[in-house]
Amino acid sequence: MRPAQRRDCQAIRRLTQQLLPDRWRGYKTLLGLGLLFFMALLAGLGWAYPGLFWPWLMAMVPLLVLLIVGLVAAALDDGLHWERYWVLDRRGVIVGCGRVEDYDLHGELYDLVIDRSLRRQGLGQFLVEQLVKKCRRPLYLASLPGAIAFYQQLGFVMVDESELMPWVQSRLSLTNPRFRQLGLQPMVLR
Structure with a gap:
């Protein structure tokens, strides 16, 4: 027996998932899909109504940044200490x-x-x-x-x-x- 090391993360995750399924994966996926859907909706509105280009751009950029930051954060930290x-x-x-x-x-x-x-x-x-x-x-x-x-x-x-x-x-x-x-x-x- 020894203290865990960073390289053990995947093995620890595999073992603990034998106890309980990954309870957060579904929520992360749902949140990501929801943001993508909303961005697609805004893009469609911007395409269909050219006069909405600037409001569309003002709404799209923060959402895109939020999506990228969220995906990077989820990839780097899944809550396993x-x-x-x-x-x-x-x-x-x-x-x-x-x-x-x-x-x-x-x-x-x-x-x-x-x-x-x-x-x-x-x-x-x-x-x-x-x-x-x-x-x-x-x-x-x-x-x-x-x-x-x-x-x-x-x-x-x-x-x-x-x-x-x-x-x-x-x-x-x-x-x-x-x-x-x-x-x-x-x-x-x-």
């Missing part, structure tokens, strides 16, 4: 990852995943045990329903969402309707 991850490196191949956040009074565990082809070999247990050593207790996480038994074997217990401070609920995505539908269960290791 690789520097917060730890990875399991097996002979140069990233086979697992996890992220811990260590706060003053507690810790939080996120995105623990082992490649599907290597599960049930003790790698997940090893990764959790190592990550637990890197942060304070109590250690909170939000488990998908299928992983609850795994975490219980490692000493985590289920807690009621109402027992958590609101900011912990929010960071664990327990207040997000999209994630609530997944049945996330808050758990703690004391």
Whole structure:
């Protein structure tokens, strides 16, 4: 196990997408298509009504700049903070990852995943045990329903969402309707 490096981003993304599909890709695509449609509409109006050329140009240039800046920003930063991850490196191949956040009074565990082809070999247990050593207790996480038994074997217990401070609920995505539908269960290791 080692701290993630920039070159591990693609592997971390591939692994974390095994947990959840990329929830933002659709929104980025929709926003881009919406801007392109609006620009095409303005271009059509400018072509059909030559007297609207200058108003069209005044509207088109900022939208074009916004589209380019948005596309560059999306390409450069997809929200993955690789520097917060730890990875399991097996002979140069990233086979697992996890992220811990260590706060003053507690810790939080996120995105623990082992490649599907290597599960049930003790790698997940090893990764959790190592990550637990890197942060304070109590250690909170939000488990998908299928992983609850795994975490219980490692000493985590289920807690009621109402027992958590609101900011912990929010960071664990327990207040997000999209994630609530997944049945996330808050758990703690004391």
